[in-house]
Amino acid sequence: MIxxxxxxxxxxxxNDQFESDFIEAGQYISSITGYIRHSLQKCIEQDNKYLLLVEWENLEDHTIGFRQSEVYNNWKEALHHYYDPFPIVEHFHVVVTxxxxxx
Structure with missing residues (x-):
């Protein structure tokens, strides 16, 4: 899992419109093979900051399966205009639990 x-x-x-559009955009990411689940968490200290967490079966499910799909264009159209600055996306795997x- 990644x-x-x-x-x-x-x-x-x-924020309110972003959250509403994010709920709708969830259909795009969740339709991809290898998608497990996602959550959007809002920062308590910074009103305009959110943390997006998406679990994938493997890295390529995100970097190729999602990012190179037609539904990624729908995701971008729905959400990318809200970001300032554009987010840095990183991937992690468990080393200790x-x-x-x-x-």
Whole structure:
């Protein structure tokens, strides 16, 4: 499993519309082979900052399967105009995991 991480900074005054459009855009990313799940988290300290987390089966499912697909163009059209600056996207894999505590 690969975790895609992107810090998204949204143009001032656009948060509500961004969140609404993001819900709609979820259909595009979730239609791709290798997609597992995603979440959008809003920063408590910075009102216009969000964290996008997407789990993929492997790196190529994102970098090729999604980014080179027709639905990526729909994703871009729906969301890219909200970002300032454009986000840096990084990918991570687990090296250590903490087991659930015993009860």
């Amino acid at each position: 975790l895609e991480v992107a810090a998204l900074y949204i143009k001032e005054g656009r 903490n087991p659930l505590p015993a009860h």
